[in-house]
Amino acid sequence: MYRLPFYHKTAPMIFFVTGISTEVGKTITSAILVEALGADYWKPIQAGDLQATDSHRLAALIDRDRTFIHPCSYALNAPMSPHAAAALDGLQIDLERIVPPKTDGHLVIEGAGGLMVPLNDRDTIFDLIHPEYKVVLVSRHYLGSINHTLLTVEKLHQKGIAPGIVFSGDPLPASEEIILKKTDCFFLGRIAEEPAFDRSTIKKYAGQWAPALASFQALVD
Numbered sequence: 001m002y003r004l005p006f007y008h009k010t011a012p013m014i015f016f017v018t019g020i021s022t023e024v025g026k027t028i029t030s031a032i033l034v035e036a037l038g039a040d041y042w043k044p045i046q047a048g049d050l051q052a053t054d055s056h057r058l059a060a061l062i063d064r065d066r067t068f069i070h071p072c073s074y075a076l077n078a079p080m081s082p083h084a085a086a087a088l089d090g091l092q093i094d095l096e097r098i099v100p101p102k103t104d105g106h107l108v109i110e111g112a113g114g115l116m117v118p119l120n121d122r123d124t125i126f127d128l129i130h131p132e133y134k135v136v137l138v139s140r141h142y143l144g145s146i147n148h149t150l151l152t153v154e155k156l157h158q159k160g161i162a163p164g165i166v167f168s169g170d171p172l173p174a175s176e177e178i179i180l181k182k183t184d185c186f187f188l189g190r191i192a193e194e195p196a197f198d199r200s201t202i203k204k205y206a207g208q209w210a211p212a213l214a215s216f217q218a219l220v221d
Helices: 026-037 054-059 082-088 145-157 173-182 199-220
Strands: 014-019 040-042 045-047 074-076 107-110 134-140 164-168 186-191
Touching: 014 026, 026 040, 026 054, 026 107, 026 134, 026 164, 026 186, 026 199, 045 082, 074 082, 134 145, 145 173, 164 173, 186 199
Parallel strands: 014 107, 014 134, 040 107, 045 074, 134 164, 164 186
Antiparallel strands: none
8 A cells, every 4th residue: 555655644735636728637646646645636727518517527436435626716617717607607716715615634626728728817826826735747649748748847947847747648768758857847757548537446556656756856955
């Protein structure tokens, strides 16, 4: 049974999971982190299919005995950028209403899309990330993904954040090697093209990632 050295750490940690685009593996990554850390989970903004949200999906993948899934600050009906989905619902997203929930343990926050996804005319997902957060960046290989990854890391550097990186999908050494050489990203792990993701799969990855997660936490503390 895996057990991270900081599993019972007194001061709770906050991990923020972002991606280089949409549909790159943020929810699966969040589930692995939640399982490995025994953390709570929060998706501040959900847009689209409110009967089958990322929170619903994650709940089916983890050990619920250790995790509380906090409600979204904004649950929007259209599968669109949050600023546009909110407008269709007659709302305007207010950053001051998006307050991290109180928890006695660790918290994993999952963003929506990438860093520059707009919330309103002024704010983006990037504005939800506090400098003290541990950021995990999910990169999935496609034409242009190197550029998207490097730009995302550069943006995070504006807050003094050096993210941990997860590669999602089939390995592509040429892309991964240049990304790791040109950034200070800590390599946390890889998510393969699994036939399906279920609780046993998530537990497997949580065990595999545990040593790297412990090293990453010590590195950025």
